[in-house]
Amino acid sequence: MSLLEVRNLTISFGGLRAVDDFNIEIKKGQLYGLIGPNGAGKTTVFNLLTGVYKPNEGIIKLEDKDITGLKTIDINKAGIARTFQNIRLFKELTVLDNVKVGLHNHYHYSTIEGILRLPKYYKVEKEMDERAMELLKVFELDGEAEYLASNLPYGKQRKLEIARALATDPKLLLLDEPAAGMNPNETGELMDTIRFVRDKFDMTILLIEHDMKLVSGICEELTVLNFGRILAQGQTGTVLNDPQVITAYLGE
Amino acid sequence: MSFISYLINGISLGSVYAIIALGYTMVYGIAKMLNFAHGDVIMVGSFAVFTIVSTLGLPPILGILVAVVVCTILGMAIERVAYKPLRNAASPLAVLITAIGVSYLLQNVALLIFGANTKSFTSVVTISPLKLADGQLMISGETIVTIIAGIVIMICLTLFVNKSKAGQAMLAVSEDKGAAQLMGINVNGTIALTFAIGSALAAIAGVLLCSAYPSLTPYTGAMPGIKAFVAAVFGGIGSIPGAMIGGILLGIIEILGKAYISSQMADAIVFAVLIIVLLVKPTGILGKNIQEKV
């Protein structure tokens, strides 16, 4: 059984078909890449998968459960988490709190218990702190736990966004251009981090990227989008050597 | 007959609101701020005319001219001193609160100079009322002048914004300040011009308002200012045709509400209509539905 199965996904804006008959199958534990020129519809696919847009046609199944047309929050609860092209952190919250927001649906106490500071508040907050710090340690952000998220350098902000997404305990992690704005060193580090996340968290990862070093370095399979349609799909090596793909891209 | 009479009065009041709303919406669209002091600039304009005409006994034309000049300079000065420094402040609420401060300032200066007593405003309109339908329908001169002034202003403004270079610059700045600057548009000058035009319009609105409703106090501008703000949002904030439509509709609703339902509840009715419209169309009648890019 595949973790994510998408069939015939289509959406139009006005008269324009932004995504046309998109199909994909991702198996559990895969590192999958979604590439294509700018404007090809990659982020739109992400938006469709996470419920930001409702598709005009098609079906999305997560672990055989139909999640087509569900609201973003329900899709997150079903097990898809994402990061964004333009980093979306909670700027006025600390690094730790950003992750704790990610833990929101997994640790509960009622509003009254919180306001009255009943014992459950302290117990659960302690658990959340510990879990959040665990996650931060994975990304070497534990030293900056008390920093305002907006004060982190860019590379660390990216990592924080991934940590927060992981805190929601997803089955599928969508990363939208995680290497954007990074130098080769940082990209290398990111590649290790992504591999590590997949291994340690038993995660399935679908990522959008332009950085071919990263794509060829860690992605096992690829789908290439062009003008909203699939241009090529399959093993990374094969796809990257496909003459049509090379033409569409005209270099990196 | 009385319905038509109310309707015409509503259009007239609405024209005043529209003229004020135009100032609000232009400043909002281009300078990206809600100028809470706008209503009080109207009051300043009215007092200028009052001083020239009633106190000094000079001809109304001069009064109107002085009002326009005074308000234009005042508007530009306020922008330069109080708003420009906050253009890039951390929160848009900063300039909003400062505008409130300016509003208090204008009201209290007027209070000091003119006192709290209600002044009787002499109408600048000398046209005699129009009698139609065998005298059953009487349209006052003020009403006629107001509606005509409203139409003229709307046409002129639309032409200005769409045809003139300065107007195009305004559109550019309202779309993207940064890009406009990179294209060589004088953003500071454009914003100053926006305030100038808005304030000049406020002066005219003040003259028309007080000609039709002749009582004048330092607080006369406040409620029409709020209502015009409502009208601008109603029509879609940032949209010039929206401000016009919003203003006129608001005036009609207010007058009809006063006439047919209750004069005490007239304001509440106006606000209730606004709420209903926004619930149906959350960005106002002609407002743009800007989707946030994910």
Add this chain to the structure above:
Amino acid sequence: MKKLRMTKTAKNNFVTYFIVLIAYIVVQMLLKTGHMSSLMEGLLVPLCIYVMLAISLNLTVGILGELSLGHAGFMCVGAFSGAFFSKCMDGAMPNGIRFLVALLIGAAVAGIFGILIGIPVLRLKGDYLAIVTLAFGEIIKNLVNVLYIGKDNNGFHFSMKDSISLHLGEEGQVIVNGAQGITGTPHDAGFTVGILLIFLSLFIILNLINSRDGRAIMSIRDNRIAAESTGINITKYKLMAFSISAAIAGVAGVLYAHNLSTLTALPKNFGYNMSIMILVFVVLGGIGNIRGSIISAVILTLLPELLRGLSDYRMLIYAIVLIAMMLFNWSPKAIEWKDKIKEKYFSKVSFRKEKEVK
């Protein structure tokens, strides 16, 4: 690490409580030694009311991040429902209990209004939300002014026209008399009660902020789209913040109502002017800064009184001070200038580690 952090925010909040406590003690000392002018004494309860209004509005504006211009409407709803109850029950139960119940009723009614209004309103964007909250505030004020409620042996009577339409029986009594409002609400609440209510409000707000729900609310403020993607129920938390904010404003209203002989809904106490004045307190004290709201509410309320010596010019000076403070605190150039001064005279480089939520 965790223990240190809890204590840090808790420490910060403690300072806030401490400041309120000190203020109370100082005022009591001044009162007991006769050092307080009757003018100042008359301001004590209004100060408590404004403080509660400011901190509750800051919950909506600073923590949730939505601009509300109708806060006075919630105060109005709380005031009238609390006063109505007190007038009806006057003598039917011990005064202390009656007042307590009135507070609860005021809070509950205001909170419910918060939810009812919040459901349609919180969907709207920024400026549209602001104008609709202003509209609701004005509507509430207007409606209350045409409300007539009377009581007689047959129960309650209700009219929107005038008191005659109530058709009250012989023993009947008009409780809410349209534009004349409610007369004769028992005077229950003094400064001590006001301070206690401030403590209660602070307790609720500060504890809410520093909790799971508080983080959810702030995440919506900071990035709604990310919050949604992280599984936060936007509507639920927007309504929560908005209604708690409204409920506390309602409590302030009850306090207000029980300090007057006649409660009427005028533009100056329940209109947009009041809502705007509270917003000024909030922005000047720091958006999101609860302690700042307390301080600015006090200073800005006292300022016109302190300037009384300048009689005619005082509101003018108030306006100028307001503009000057805004420019000084918020204009980027002024901030730059201040940072330079800080660097020059305070050589320690401050790496802003944590902006404590005050």
